[in-house]
Amino acid sequence: MEWDRENTIAQFVRDRRKKANLTQVELSDFTGVGLRFVRELEQGKPNVMTDKVNQVLLFFGHTLTPTPISDETRRNLGK
Secondary structure (H helix, E strand, C coil), rough: CCCCCCHHHHHHHHHHHHHHHCHHHHHEEEEEEEHHHHHHHCCCCCCHHHHHHHHHHCCCCCCCCCCCHHHHHHCCCCC
């Protein structure tokens, strides 16, 4: 499967990271995921899970996309 640098999630993460003035290393540290994962995510590397989810969602005419959450929901994450 080809990498797609222009996919919605790759663009979203890359744009948001840059707007937050973070390097990929800093994003990796803040989120607790590996630097390699961040790089591959921003480059649109196919991921087994998301590819399979998208395969199913495409059947119904949908795809996985980032969705904003409220500040309250964000504050309650991990509680």
